[in-house]
Amino acid sequence: AAGVIQSPRHLIKEKRETATLKCYPIPRHDTVYWYQQGPGQDPQFLISFYEKMQSDKGSIPDRFSAQQFSDYHSELNMSSLELGDSALYFCASSPRQGRTDTQYFGPGTRLTVL
Amino acid sequence: GEDVEQSLFLSVREGDSSVINCTYTDSSSTYLYWYKQEPGAGLQLLTYIFSNMDMKQDQRLTVLLNKKDKHLSLRIADTQTGDSAIYFCAESPTAGNKLTFGGGTRVLVKP
Numbered sequence: 076a077a078g079v080i081q082s083p084r085h086l087i088k089e090k091r092e093t094a095t096l097k098c099y100p101i102p103r104h105d106t107v108y109w110y111q112q113g114p115g116q117d118p119q120f121l122i123s124f125y126e127k128m129q130s131d132k133g134s135i136p137d138r139f140s141a142q143q144f145s146d147y148h149s150e151l152n153m154s155s156l157e158l159g160d161s162a163l164y165f166c167a168s169s170p171r172q173g174r175t176d177t178q179y180f181g182p183g184t185r186l187t188v189l
Numbered sequence: 190g191e192d193v194e195q196s197l198f199l200s201v202r203e204g205d206s207s208v209i210n211c212t213y214t215d216s217s218s219t220y221l222y223w224y225k226q227e228p229g230a231g232l233q234l235l236t237y238i239f240s241n242m243d244m245k246q247d248q249r250l251t252v253l254l255n256k257k258d259k260h261l262s263l264r265i266a267d268t269q270t271g272d273s274a275i276y277f278c279a280e281s282p283t284a285g286n287k288l289t290f291g292g293g294t295r296v297l298v299k300p
């Protein structure tokens with residue numbers, strides 16, 4: 076079965092650089108969520124989109140922005156990177172139609188900021 | 190706000206049953222989930238339960254929900270070495286909403 080695809084899987088950036096993370100949801104899933112998991116931490120919700128509109132916002136820094144495109148893929152843009160941004164970034168998708176709200180997670184993008 | 194708590198660590202012998210516990214504070218939690226994370230890997234959905242259920246069984250997994258005490262547990266029968274991982278419980282108050290995770294329970298299965 077198709078899963079959530081995230082790219083790149085690993086990313087190394089310098090402080091103050093920018094990064095773009097991409098997420099391709101499971102086919103026919105119209106809701107996308109982004110989470111950040113710091114070392115030894117539990118995942119923290121950043122932002123979500125439903126039908127290309129932002130549906131909820133969590134602890135996402137102002138330096139970060141995200142959007143969902145017409146093909147339902149989503150991109151997380153991160154600017155002025157800081158050392159503390161080093162984390163595993165997960166994307167999850169869920170189908171609205173079933174209303175079970177079951178979120179399926181991608182493998183994550185490991186971002187290292189040097 | 191929501192708060193989800195789990196014990197940090199569980200050690201169990203291969204073949205025994207494991208029980209991982211989780212408590213939550215949000216009484217409006219409607220959907221409760223268990224995810225498994227192996228080292229350096231993503232979050233694998235194991236099972237979920239709706240708040241109008243008391244129990245759900247799925248092969249070796251049994252989820253028990255005590256809504257009055259806001260207590261959720263995951264029992265893994267016949268625990269195998271491949272079950273060694275971090276297990277996260279998570280809750281969501283409504284469909285389409287964000288997940289709030291517990292801190293994770295690291296399960297170590299000893300041969």
